[in-house]
Amino acid sequence: MTTRILPAVGDADAARSVTTLLSQLPDAEPAAPVADSTTLLDTLARLAGESLDELPEVVLVHERIGPVPALELIREVALRFPAVGVVLVTADASPGLYSAAMDSGARGLVALPLSYEELTQRVQAAASWSLGVRRHLGAGGDVFTGPGGTVLTVSGAKGGVGTTLTAVHLALAARASGMTTALVDMDLQAGDVASYLDAPFRRSIVDLAGIQDISPRVLQDAVFSHDTGIGLLLAPGEGERGEEVNDRAVRQIVSALRNRYEVVVVDCGTQMNSANAAAIEMADTTLLVTTPDVVAVRAAKRMVRLWDRLQIRKAEETVTLVNRFIRNTEIQPALIERITGTRVARTSVPANFKELQASVDAGRMQDLEAKSSVKQALWGLAGELGIVKAPESRDKAGRFRGDRGSIGVRRRRGDKGES
Structure with a gap:
């Protein structure tokens, strides 16, 4: 043979x-x-x-x-x-x-x-x-053989632009459409995913950092099964322990999650280190969140240039999300696209924090009303990014709203694609 x-x-x-x-x-x-x-x-x-x-x-x-x-x-x-x-x-x-x-x-x-x-x-x-x-x-052995699930990283141009909120809702949308979904909090010093989903802290990504061979059983012990059906891998409760998570550990952890889940959403926060750099390099799609103001857009440009210098992600391989968008603002998505050299998502998230206030304060982002314009935009973004089972998929309450377009899904480094 x-x-x-x-x-x-x-x-x-x-x-x-x-x-x-x-x-x-x-x-x-x-x-x-x-x-x-x-x-x-x-x-x-x-x-x-x-x-x-x-x-x-x-x-x-x-x-x-x-x-x-x-x-x-x-x-x-x-x-x-x-x-x-x-x-x-x-x-x-x-x-x-x-x-x-x-x-x-x-x-x-x-x-x-x-x-x-x-x-x-x-x-x-x-x-x-x-x-x-x-x-x-x-003969029917239960061993993973495919190319793995889709890994999506979400990074913020600067603090306060809505990175974690975006990551949480993208994961919720993927799970609601029927995809097995994991949400990883890789903002290692100041992760807030648990606070947004009212999740009790049990184990964290640090518990996997020193393990040489992450078996399915070991992964299951570290991942918290949330009521929404999302698997949560949280940031450490003590920020200084984040230093224990290096790039080698991240590669192994993300690979193990990719083998178990159809969608893996990684909240990388706004600070660059070797850990989230490894996640961004491994990702099928990298989302950069910014707001339409001068300070945030300049920060987005700096971040994109940093990724390019580190050779972990090119500008044209990055999708930028404009959050808190106002139609009459001077800084429009087309301008952000030219400044950063990235592909700006067709979906923009409107500036309507009043809709979010109750859910944020209660720490139950999963309870945000379906009629919320912010939720509709973020769940539509999930469809645009291709991390839902089908653009028209809806949850049991019929609340999912998708988008017929798709950008960034399973796009590897070097594939230009169209925006």
Whole structure:
């Protein structure tokens, strides 16, 4: 049987060397190498979306792949595509690295410089393991095999622009339409998601930060099942503990949530750190919330430029939401789009805080009346972003209002799309 192999090698010389040797393996069908972690994950997601059978049996990950480090990339591939055998190619064949690679989900390790015998042995072992998993899945095993749910991050241009309110209602809209939904509070020092939904504090994202392998049971213990049906992963009660959540932990946590939920909404707050930067880089859609005033729009522009310098998100890959919009304001959405270089959502949220006051004070945003113009706008935005099951979907009370347009859904880095 032919073994399909997908090499992920960033260095051009190393890629040629790997490809040449792979072409000599018996019954091997090597694909063209991918040059970075983003392309690898996008390629696997596309193939998995077509069929489990389209996935390669083996993925080779070179130690100098980037921007995601090799071990973190292996962990994400293993979590999202468990039917693929991953082999690490590295110059460091020490027992310590071997153990770390196995803990991350690798099925083998090949030392540099490459040898035909060792490469053949490791590839065949990984392929045999992959085929065994696929036979199990074909027999009805309950193992996730698809490209995963949609991850949407919500960030604020500055404090007070309505970031958490937006994230909460997008999650409520997704859940009301029938999507399994998680809401993550990654405003690690000052998260308020629990306050908006009257949720008791039990566990937080910090409880997952030090765990190397987040199993479904471990994830279930950390996520609070809210009365609305949303799974809540809250920020720590003590803000200083937010420092325990680093980018590695976030990649693992978001990957685990993506595997369990159809929609994952992440409230990233307004402060940039390595944790929410990792979430924004992993997101299918990034939403930036601003208000139509000079200070907020300038802050939005600074944030977009910061993301671009950090190479985590390009301006044209970002969707901007204009909150507290007034029709006669001088700063209109078209101007914000030109200033920030982002795509401004067709839906704007009107300035009508009086509608929200009672629900905000009670800490029960889920009770906001269906006739609220703010709720209608935010739930319409959920339809525009494509995180609801169907644009016309309604909850049991018939209150959902969608939008026929869709922007940003499952759009990866490099896909321009149309606004």
